[in-house]
Amino acid sequence: MTDSAFVVVRPGALTTVQDLGRIGHAHLGVPRSGALDQPAHRLANRLVGNAEGAATLETTLTGCAVRLRRPATVAVTGAPCPVTVDGRPVAWGGPVRVPSGALLEAGAAAHGVRSYVAFDGGVEAEPVLGSRATDVLSGLGPAPLADGAVLRLGRPGGPVPAVDAVPHRGVAPELVLPVVLGPRDDWFTPAALRTLSTGDFRVSAASNRIGLRTEGPSLERARDGELASEGMALGALQVPPDGRPVLFLADHPTTGGYPVVGVVPERYLAAAGQAVPGTPVRFTPLGRPSWGPPARRTAPDGG
Amino acid sequence: MTLRTLPVGEHGLLIELDSGEAAEALHAELLRRAAARRLPAVREIVPAARTVFLDGLADPGRLAAELPGWRIPPLDRGDSEIVEVPVRYDGPDLAAVAERWGVPPEEAVRIHSGAEFRVAFCGFAPGFGYLTGLPERFHVPRHATPRTRVPVGAVALAGGYTGVYPRSSPGGWQLIGTTDAVLWDTEREPAALFTPGTRVRFVAVSDGAIPEGAAP
Structure with a gap:
């Protein structure tokens, strides 16, 4: 059978359709969503001649396999993994021509968590509020890939660039996350802010697209009571009652009632989306922006 | 301010x-x-x-x-359209809420359906609005242990807020009623029936009866 589509043969642990996410709907309770490793998603699209906003597949640790129903140029980026077409090894990180009827498989990640599979023309799911991204928190967008599901492909657009393969960024032995302190760093004791910059944190296995959870020391609050619900940023480091910081990723809730000790700028979040459970995490507080209320003298690394 | x-x-x-x-x-x-x-x-x-x-x-x-x-004018409550939401006041927590308010359940229904609400903000789920409008003496706590499943359309109270569950989900709010109004529809613009600033009135209905001019 030939049509512009592919059939899911092996969905893997969690494979979702992702793009650049839903911007501008947070006031309705709609998370941003979108690819966790945006540079990898954009690169995969560029390698097959797509616009960067075309939808790709985002895998989780174990890859996925699909059978093409039309010839396609594909590229796999993000977490390095063996890539095969009908069982024959092909390039990771470069454009690969796959004939109609062939089985394309992205294998288990050698390191990292999420690989991105781009097809020329993009994955053609019905957009919801301007995006095709699967949002695992609110259930918006296409369902995660399931055995036997058929997903459509768009019409191929631009020419495929002349590259053979791109280098991988390499494996970082630890996840370093710069943190802009605030808005609620004053809810924590000076000792807690020192712990944030010196503590031995690790990526928890309970992490997902909503947030990267940490194991390790807990941050002690300087005050009791509840914070009224307030808007939450992508990259917010929210501290629930157990004191262990949670880094908000793409599918994070738009409002929340636990204090945010600091915010990790967006450009560092791709690495967070690729950190496997057990990876050491080092937070490096950047102080507060110069216009904000003055950082306390006890704040780590000055303000 | x-x-x-x-x-x-x-x-x-x-x-x-x-x-x-x-x-x-x-x-x-x-x-x-x-x-x-x-x-x-x-x-x-x-x-x-x-x-x-x-x-x-x-x-x-x-x-x-x-x-x-900035000069920020006080909130103008009077000029926008009111969204009317038909409610069957049949929630499992209605009696407990009425008791907390010190009134019979029928009076609790009159209090809630007599108030004018405003969507202060959204969160928790797409289309879930936090509506203000009940005087402080009618504020109620949320359940210590949330229900694992609250049905779609449940009209619920917590703190000073009223909310309507846009889809079935776990939830800790006090359930006082049910509505057939569609809170979230991505085919509609805006997708949310309750957007921040929207004025809302809950209209008591018996089973199936939808008052004229009510929201869908």
Whole structure:
């Protein structure tokens, strides 16, 4: 059978359709969503001649396999993994021509968590509020890939660039996350802010697209009571009652009632989306922006 | 009005006010300025209980410096259309809520359906609005242990807020009724029936009866 589509043969642990996410709907309770490793998603699209906003597949640790129903140029980026077409090894990180009827498989990640599979023309799911991204928190967008599901492909657009393969960024032995302190760093004791910059944190296995959870020391609050619900940023480091910081990723809730000790700028979040459970995490507080209320003298690394 | 500005990362600004009403007034002013192109480019404007969060600002410090000089008119409650939501007051917590209020259940229904609400902000799930409008003496706590499943359309109370579950989910609010109104429909513009600032009235109906002119 030939049509512009592919059939899911092996969905893997969690494979979702992702793009650049839903911007501008947070006031309705709609998370941003979108690819966790945006540079990898954009690169995969560029390698097959797509616009960067075309939808790709985002895998989780174990890859996925699909059978093409039309010839396609594909590229796999993000977490390095063996890539095969009908069982024959092909390039990771470069454009690969796959004939109609062939089985394309992205294998288990050698390191990292999420690989991105781009097809020329993009994955053609019905957009919801301007995006095709699967949002695992609110259930918006296409369902995660399931055995036997058929997903459509768009019409191929631009020419495929002349590259053979791109280098991988390499494996970082630890996840370093710069943190802009605030808005609620004053809810924590000076000792807690020192712990944030010196503590031995690790990526928890309970992490997902909503947030990267940490194991390790807990941050002690300087005050009791509840914070009224307030808007939450992508990259917010929210501290629930157990004191262990949670880094908000793409599918994070738009409002929340636990204090945010600091915010990790967006450009560092791709690495967070690729950190496997057990990876050491080092937070490096950047102080507060110069216009904000003055950082306390006890704040780590000055303000 | 006192106003505190707090940094949220490199491009975010959290504006904290001393009341929910002040936050709603500031949110309305931000929307007016955005519509008149008198607000710097911003990706999100997210009102909440006592704050408004702006994200995606090129220079949050500059806006933070300007804000204290703004004249922010008090909230105008009178001019917009009211969304009427038909409710069967049949929730499993209605009797307990009435008892907490010290009234019989029929009177609790009259109190709730007699109040005018306003969507202060959204969160928790797409289309879930936090509606203010009940006087403080009618505030109720949430359940210590949330229900694992609250049905779609459940009309519920927690703190000073009324909310309607746009889809089935776990939830800790006190359930007082059910509505067939569609809270969230991505084919509709806007997808949410309750957007921040929307005025809402709950209309008591018996099974199946929809009053004329009510919301779908």
